[in-house]
Amino acid sequence: MAILPSSVDYTDKDFDALRQRLIAxxxxxxxxxxxxxxxxxxxxxxxxxxxxxxxxxxYVDNQARESRLATATQRKNVIALARMLGFKLQxxxxxxxxxxxxxxxxxxxxxxxxxxxxxxxxxxTEPVRFQLLAAVVISAGTSPPVATGLAExxxxxxxxxxxxxxxxxxxxxxxxxxLDGSVAITAGNGNYxxxxxxLGSGPNDRHFLVLVDQNDRATIRFGTGVNGAPPSxxxxxxxxxxxxxxxxxxxxxLVVVEGSFVDAHGRPVRLLATNPAPAEGGTDRQNIDAAKxxxxxxxxxxxxxxxxEDFEIHARRIPGVARALMLTSNDDPTIEENSGVLxxxxxxxxxxxxxxxxxxxxxxxxxxxCTLTFQVRVQDPVYRPLDVAARLFLRQGxxxxxxxxxxxxxxxxxxxxxxxxxxxNPLVDFGFNVRDGEGNPAGEIAWSDVFNVxxxxxxxxxMGDGPFDxxxxxxxxDVKIAKKEFPxxxxxxxxxxxxxxxx
Numbered sequence: 001m002a003i004l005p006s007s008v009d010y011t012d013k014d015f016d017a018l019r020q021r022l023i024a025x026x027x028x029x030x031x032x033x034x035x036x037x038x039x040x041x042x043x044x045x046x047x048x049x050x051x052x053x054x055x056x057x058x059y060v061d062n063q064a065r066e067s068r069l070a071t072a073t074q075r076k077n078v079i080a081l082a083r084m085l086g087f088k089l090q091x092x093x094x095x096x097x098x099x100x101x102x103x104x105x106x107x108x109x110x111x112x113x114x115x116x117x118x119x120x121x122x123x124x125t126e127p128v129r130f131q132l133l134a135a136v137v138i139s140a141g142t143s144p145p146v147a148t149g150l151a152e153x154x155x156x157x158x159x160x161x162x163x164x165x166x167x168x169x170x171x172x173x174x175x176x177x178x179l180d181g182s183v184a185i186t187a188g189n190g191n192y193x194x195x196x197x198x199l200g201s202g203p204n205d206r207h208f209l210v211l212v213d214q215n216d217r218a219t220i221r222f223g224t225g226v227n228g229a230p231p232s233x234x235x236x237x238x239x240x241x242x243x244x245x246x247x248x249x250x251x252x253x254l255v256v257v258e259g260s261f262v263d264a265h266g267r268p269v270r271l272l273a274t275n276p277a278p279a280e281g282g283t284d285r286q287n288i289d290a291a292k293x294x295x296x297x298x299x300x301x302x303x304x305x306x307x308x309e310d311f312e313i314h315a316r317r318i319p320g321v322a323r324a325l326m327l328t329s330n331d332d333p334t335i336e337e338n339s340g341v342l343x344x345x346x347x348x349x350x351x352x353x354x355x356x357x358x359x360x361x362x363x364x365x366x367x368x369x370c371t372l373t374f375q376v377r378v379q380d381p382v383y384r385p386l387d388v389a390a391r392l393f394l395r396q397g398x399x400x401x402x403x404x405x406x407x408x409x410x411x412x413x414x415x416x417x418x419x420x421x422x423x424x425n426p427l428v429d430f431g432f433n434v435r436d437g438e439g440n441p442a443g444e445i446a447w448s449d450v451f452n453v454x455x456x457x458x459x460x461x462x463m464g465d466g467p468f469d470x471x472x473x474x475x476x477x478d479v480k481i482a483k484k485e486f487p488x489x490x491x492x493x494x495x496x497x498x499x500x501x502x503x
Contacts, residue, residue: 092243095282109264153247177216182240188233290423391464398459404503
């Protein structure tokens with residue numbers, strides 16, 4: 001007698017597979033039943049059970065998939081699984097800009113623009129709005145009558161709640177998308193401070209948690225009386241909403257000041273506005289793909305820098321560092337024994353400042369120390385410039401200038417250092433991290449990837465079929481990149497295949 005049961009194929013779980021297994025089961029129990037026609041009542045019952053089994057198994061499979069960080073597809077499940085690892089998904093970050101506010105002539109009395117004044121772009125529909133973070137004053141007689149204030153792509157809200165003396169009180173905020181770290185809370189028993197966990201809070205500590213769901217709506221959670229003090233009286237919650245990469249507007253776009261203003265004597269004044277430099281710092285919320293990458297990393301390198309990956313992880317934890325690559329003598333024979341070179345790319349690309357490199361060095365040698373005998377050097381990244389030249393054919397009615405801008409935007413998105421949510425862009429990497437089928441470094445920029453981006457652009461009918469109709473650095477072939485190099489898109493030259501003119 002066999003000890004183990006016969007092999008069962010647990011992948012056959014759809015309607016047809018279940019129906020065939022039910023027919024086989026019925027045949028073994030009722031050998032005389034042979035009528036499986038559509039009109040047979042027995043067949044109706046059999047198919048009903050197969051259908052119910054198909055639905056039940058579908059939900060079971062979904063639950064199994066959503067219970068694992070690597071396979072989950074719904075944001076709310078990724079948030080919950082990441083929270084179990086102590087990792088919090090980052091929300092959208094608000095762009096900021098210095099706004100120059102001026103008057104046509106020197107004022108006879110002080111002109112004050114209170115905090116919260118809206119400065120926006122001039123679009124009639126869906127303008128990008130910024131608010132002043134602090135009051136701006138143009139003093140009487142100032143010549144030229146100009147003042148500068150810091151504006152943020154956000155909106156401030158205040159909500160009042162009754163504490164009712166409840167422990168473990170949860171308060172759901174009304175407005176979305178919530179801006180991380182923007183909440184300030186005052187209750188009848190004093191001001192409250194935000195913490196990452198209430199487990200370390202005492203019964204008299206006025207602490208709270210912020211839990212953000214998949215819709216970017218925030219819930220404020222107060223203490224139990226054992227871990228954190230419950231609030232009393234009226235709770236006043238002030239917070240901000242907004243953020244997103246779309247608000248990184250170009251210079252001289254913020255030109256409209258909303259509202260009417262008067263000077264200190266009550267005389268109306270006309271205000272002019274502009275932003276001399278582009279707005280910066282706006283990012284989209286962290287997507288689930290980035291969370292799946294970063295959540296395990298938060299546990300991998302906890303207190304020290306030991307392995308090569310530890311140095312990279314700790315370097316990327318510094319604000320302003322987008323990508324990092326650590327190479328040792330094992331990876332590059334030109335590097336001395338018992339030492340390593342850490343290449344750092346700042347947010348937005350380019351070269352890191354000396355101050356940023358010093359911060360990275362301190363991070364990997366003091367904050368997360370490495371072994372005493374190991375020497376670390378933080379260096380500028382080595383870029384591999386890429387020039388793209390393509391001959392393409394436009395669809396009927398497509399505007400050449402629009403298609404050109406779309407192609408360039410698509411290629412820029414392919415080669416950007418980070419995704420809009422601030423996570424590393426998975427489409428490009430250092431040559432050392434691009435591996436072949438056997439796991440060996442095989443850094444390259446694939447000709448076919450560039451071809452696909454251009455071909456799939458809206459308005460492009462087809463690519464030229466000649467051997468030199470798409471060239472990367474002058475050749476119709478992949479571009480090899482060294483281990484320490486990072487690809488950098490330099491020029492894009494597009495030719496109209498119908499007219500031969502440059503787009």
